[in-house]
Amino acid sequence: LLLVMLAPPLAVGAAGCAGPFSALDPAGRDAERIARLFAWMAGGALLVWVLVVALAVYALRARRQHSQRTAGALIVGGGVMLPTVAPTGLLSWGLWERPGVLALPPPGGLRIAVTGEQWLWRVRYEPPDGPAVELANEIRLPVGQRIALRLESPDVIHSFWLPALAGKIDMVPGRVNHLALEPTRTGTFRGACAEYCGTAHAWMRFDAVVMEPEAFAAWLARQQQPAAAPEGPLAARGGTTFLASGCGACHTVRGTPADGVVGPDLTHVGSRLRLAAGVLPNEPAAFERWIARPHELKPDVHMPA
Numbered sequence: 001l002l003l004v005m006l007a008p009p010l011a012v013g014a015a016g017c018a019g020p021f022s023a024l025d026p027a028g029r030d031a032e033r034i035a036r037l038f039a040w041m042a043g044g045a046l047l048v049w050v051l052v053v054a055l056a057v058y059a060l061r062a063r064r065q066h067s068q069r070t071a072g073a074l075i076v077g078g079g080v081m082l083p084t085v086a087p088t089g090l091l092s093w094g095l096w097e098r099p100g101v102l103a104l105p106p107p108g109g110l111r112i113a114v115t116g117e118q119w120l121w122r123v124r125y126e127p128p129d130g131p132a133v134e135l136a137n138e139i140r141l142p143v144g145q146r147i148a149l150r151l152e153s154p155d156v157i158h159s160f161w162l163p164a165l166a167g168k169i170d171m172v173p174g175r176v177n178h179l180a181l182e183p184t185r186t187g188t189f190r191g192a193c194a195e196y197c198g199t200a201h202a203w204m205r206f207d208a209v210v211m212e213p214e215a216f217a218a219w220l221a222r223q224q225q226p227a228a229a230p231e232g233p234l235a236a237r238g239g240t241t242f243l244a245s246g247c248g249a250c251h252t253v254r255g256t257p258a259d260g261v262v263g264p265d266l267t268h269v270g271s272r273l274r275l276a277a278g279v280l281p282n283e284p285a286a287f288e289r290w291i292a293r294p295h296e297l298k299p300d301v302h303m304p305a
């Protein structure tokens with residue numbers, strides 16, 4: 001009996017709540033709200049569970065008979081009032097938190113458009129001053145600033161989920177959804193698609209890097225530049241091969257003739273943390289593997305080997 005009683009709290013404790021992919025280790029204003037609500041819901045559930053187990057133990061051991069009145073009070077209190085009052089209170093709290101979680105920053109600031117596609121995240125920065133810049137599978141944000149995300153999908157339903165920063169929201173074809181992110185500390189966090197969207201759904205991930213505002217501004221300015229010219233004979237050969245093999249039909253590299261829009265923009269692909277929508281580390285060996293055998297890593301990916 002003791003084991004049964006202790007199992008749920010032990011399981012929760014052992015599951016591990018920290019890390020870059022945890023809603024219980026919040027790094028954003030909205031994730032904090034959600035984590036607080038969750039803690040109260042879990043605490044409430046635990047309290048009810050302890051009460052029920054204690055009552056069950058008591059009922060097994062009790063030898064004396066209760067009066068009709070006590071039994072009736074127990075049934076009305078524990079069976080009707082408690083299950084009505086507790087969820088109503090939690091629902092009211094959830095509804096009360098809603099406007100804060102859905103609030104968008106005033107227009108005029110930086111906007112980021114994210115489209116979920118089979119199977120990548122196209123990320124477009126639209127600063128109020130300066131040219132827009134497109135990247136993929138990585139979102140960088142300045143700490144302490146609330147930024148609006150415009151979320152869309154051109155193919156099937158995806159779901160944008162960055163648990164450490166905010167709640168999740170679907171990306172529905174033919175519809176525009178909005179989500180605001182307000183990071184409270186710097187660091188690298190992980191996101192994923194949370195709606196089954198085809199064979200490689202589980203391989204549709206991304207990174208979110210929260211930076212100090214100055215570092216973020218410098219990063220964005222660098223991203224706005226065209227790609228640097230290849231340095232050295234090996235890189236030059238790579239550049240020629242890229243253009244000669246037709247990669248530019250699907251990929252854009254700003255500053256070169258490659259201007260395809262089917263696949264992700266590769267202008268500053270070397271600056272990203274991971275390749276293939278969060279599947280591989282951004283290293284030469286992984287890059288080689290990805291280009292040579294993409295279907296091994298990501299079934300049904302549109303890129304040919």
Ligand code: CUA
Pocket residue numbers: 116117157158159193194195196197198201202204
């Ligand atoms: Cu996109 Cu699942």
